Amino acid sequence: MKTNRKVHWIDPRQTRVEKALWSRLRNHQTKGFKFRRKAPIYPYVVDFDCPSVRLVVKLDGEYNLKQSRYDSTQIGYLEKLGYRIIRFQYDEVLTNIDGVIASVARAVGRQMGTCGEPHKIA
16 A cells, blocks of 8 residues: 655755754764754654654754744654754854754763663764
C-alpha cells in the first residue's frame, strides 16, 4: 500500500548563519556526536538535530505571526516525541559562536541522561 506522507520541506540552501553553525557541528565536533542539518523528522524538517540524544537545534531569524504558530505546533509535536529543542537567534550565532557551541554541548550532556545510552560515534 502506498502512503502519501508529506514532509514540510524547507529550502535546502543554507543561510550564512546555518553555514557558520554547521561548520562547528559537522564531523562529530560536539562531544563526538553526529548532527544532521535540514533533518526530516516527519512531518517536519528541522535546522539541525542530534538523533542519538533527541536534540534539535533551531535557528530563529525574523518572524511573522504565521511562522510563530507553525513553530509552536512543530515544537509541541517534537517534544511529544521526546526531543529537546534549543533555540538561538541568528545574531547570537554570528557574534558568539563559541557560546552557542558550548550551550549545544551542555544540552547534549543533559540529553544523554534522559535518552538512556546514546550511540556515540567516535
